[in-house]
Amino acid sequence: MVDTKTQYQKIKTEVDQAVLQVMDSSGFINGKAVQDFALNLSNYLGTKHAIPCANGTDALQIAMMALDLQPGDEVITPSFTYIATTEVIALLRLTPVFAEVDAKTFCIDPASLEKLITPRTKAIVPVHLYGHAAPMEEIMAIAKKHNLYVIEDNAQAIGSDYTFPDGRKKKTGTIGHIGATSFYPSKNLGAFGDGGALFTDDDALAAKMKMIANHGQSRQYYFDVVGCNSRLDTIQAAILDIKLKHLDEYIVARTAAADFYDKAFSNHPSITPPYRAKYSRHAFHQYTILVEGGKNSATMRNELKDFLAGHKIPAMIYYPVPGHKQKMFAHFKLTTEDMPKTDWLTERVISLPMHTELDEEQLQFITGKVLEYFNR
Ligand SMILES: *Cc1c(COP(=O)(O)O)cnc(C)c1O
Helix, strand or coil: CCCHHHHHHHHHHHHHHHHHHHHHHCCCCCCHHHHHHHHHHHHHHCCCEEEEECCHHHHHHHHHHHCCCCCCCEEEEECCCCHHHHHHHHHCCCEEEEECECCCCCCECHHHCHHHCCCCEEEECCECHHHCCCCHHHHHHHHHHHCCEEEEECCCCCCCEEECCCCCEEECCCCCCEEEEECCCCCCCCCCCCCEEEEECCHHHHHHHHHHHECCEEECCEECCCCCECCCCHHHHHHHHHHHCCHHHHHHHHHHHHHHHHHHHCCCCCEECCCCCCCECCCCCCEEEEECCCCCHHHHHHHHHHHHHHCCCCCECCCCCCHHHCHHHHHHCCCCCCCHHHHHHHHHEEEECCCCCCCHHHHHHHHHHHHHHHHC
């Protein structure tokens, strides 16, 4: 699905040097590279504060801790996402309330939001799934009307732009009160291990999140609030600082691959290529198509995955089981009747190889095999 090895070869000299420099300095924890990367990242995103932490899941957790949400408070989030988004809500004894997604964008459907809002609702966590921005204009308007916080799960969309109706552009992850992201190796800005970060323009929230990520410490050995231990390694920060300079060209490469796929699949009766809303610069973390046809689309989709695997082409189902159908949330007793669109999508999505190193020969081979499956 990804080719981090070839990507590394192209920046190997720079990366190796940066890693050796950290080793020589022995500043493994909170070394200079961590501050340098945080500053460069906040400048790139056009946000006041970027706060590094250990991973994307922690970033989401720290965001919710900083907002002083209380046990039983409700947080609205899509069921159609990676489990980390909803897991941290439950971990903090908050209640995840699952919203439906738009079948075109795969992101939270603003039309599904208002009927989920109760007096206990405190926050909305939209996910920019697969690299496509959620409809932030509508989400922010609903949040404002009901006095709710918005935490953007930007783990799959770093570098993506959102264009407001007045033409103003902002990076995803910098529109809500807090943005959270992940530097997991396969993400668009991937480390050589784990990493994550939080974004905000709010000085007080930034200070609080920094404190929470550092055991709730206000000054050395004075702990003001219950926090956690969530740091970005200096070595990872040094690597990420180099890769950040390439992020835009990485997105261009991903988009070129997506364009190739789109062209090959256009007007195909069984394939719907990913939608690109005008307001979103798609970061193409995933290239996810919908497969439709036959008596049972899920069976057809699964057969396509096996067919491709037979030709050594990896393909993945993100995600085979939506949040509301996971055992950990069985007590909510949600069924397909509650989340018809989410379940409909779950049966039809399939993600094809998507990364920065796909060449035309590979794309030709992959699209050829996908089309061959339907023409057999
Ligand atoms: C990857 C991911 C996360 C979690 O990030 P980790 O760094 O693996 O903890 C959260 N949300 C979404 C949507 C993700 O894709």
